[in-house]
Amino acid sequence: MKIKDIKALASLQGPARSTAERLSRKCYSVEDMRKLAAKRLPKSIFEYIEGGGEDEVSLRRNRSSFDDWSFLPKWGSVDNLDLSITILGGPSAMPVTLSPTGGTRLFHPEGESAVARAALTAGIPYGLAHLSTTTMEAVSAAAPGLRRWFNLEPTSDKGLLQAVLDRVSNAGYEALLVNVDCRAIGHRERDYRNGFTAPPSIKPKTVVEGMLHPAWALGFLANDAIAFPNLDADIPEGPLASSPDMWRTLLAGSYEPTDWDDIRDLRERWNGPIVLKGVVNANDAALAASMGIDAIQVSNHGGRQLDHMAAPLDVLPEIVAKTAGRMEIIVDGGIRRGSDVVKALALGADACSIGRPYLYGLAASGQAGVEHVLKMITAEMTRTMMLLGVSTIEELRAEGRDLIRHRNEAFARNQPTRIPEAPLALQK
């Protein structure tokens, strides 16, 4: 080889000029971003994101359910590939939304505002947690123009409920995401073992963890203490931010609708769309549709609540059949690739939602990290649809069941239809 050939081969890269460029050089998947987040965060904080309830069976199933489905691509032209959809009466650049996550400033000082700006850049809706660490008004101000949904933890006190609904509406949130899977808090044993409290309390272990993760610790100490300001008006006992037991206090029950009457009541009070989040039971989905609920988010809370719960993808076909187009269906839990979104849509979902993937991005690199995660998912969806042979989401959903097959279905098809006769020699 001549010197000039070697020179042509050597592609020396200069230093990255922006965080986005740095990420695009070293982060090719959500899993890569997860590893970056794991390096940046103290173990107890990272495991708070990662963990699930009890033995984490729901958590693992969420992921494995996607591996059970295989693609059957079709050959044909793919023109003007378009990922955009209409969901809850408005546009989204792709069939992905950002699911609410409480305590977000624990992971990065810019917290929910950074997530909101990234969602705006990507052109997709963001569901803000009632237990967010930034006020709903500040998130609105950070990303005007963003389609904002609010994750309501309803209270049985109707006066208080109405005050929260008025505040949510005044702050420009168009839809409510109402939890129906949090009547008790899941037993997240990683958190207990790690001594995780929110806000983090200072123990010798916390100091050591902070020293080992100086970038996180500096950001954490230089910014406002973690608090849940959306609750300020409605928690009579004062600043929950100072109580290490606040998660348990909050989720002990008083914020959950006790039954369907509360959902009916909410339907009458709120003019915009309502999404029930945490439905996996097809009968509940049908009941919600009959009450004029606009959508459900089929979800097991990312495996963080009830363990041994069905994976959303596994129950999706049944729910789609039972609701028969009467409501929109969003699916979350275990989505880590654009191809996962394509699978859920092929099975009849209208959109998917993600939690941990965008938190990994946020923890690793703030707004740029969330944007990079969304760019990767967009690129993966685009590539998957191209290879599958579909150009639009409408086409994907219409042809869905012909383009995807469950492993048990494939196995059943390959089984002989009758038991073969024994060879003559053995019949005697």
Ligand SMILES: Cc1cc2nc3c(=O)[nH]c(=O)nc-3n(C[C@H](O)[C@H](O)[C@H](O)COP(=O)(O)O)c2cc1C
């Ligand atoms: C750290 C963390 C906090 C969460 N907080 C909330 C919350 O406040 N309200 C809620 O409805 N769901 C919450 N979720 C669940 C997500 O909205 C979503 O259902 C779940 O993360 C989806 O699964 P995935 O993380 O595998 O994408 C939280 C999830 C995580 C990881």
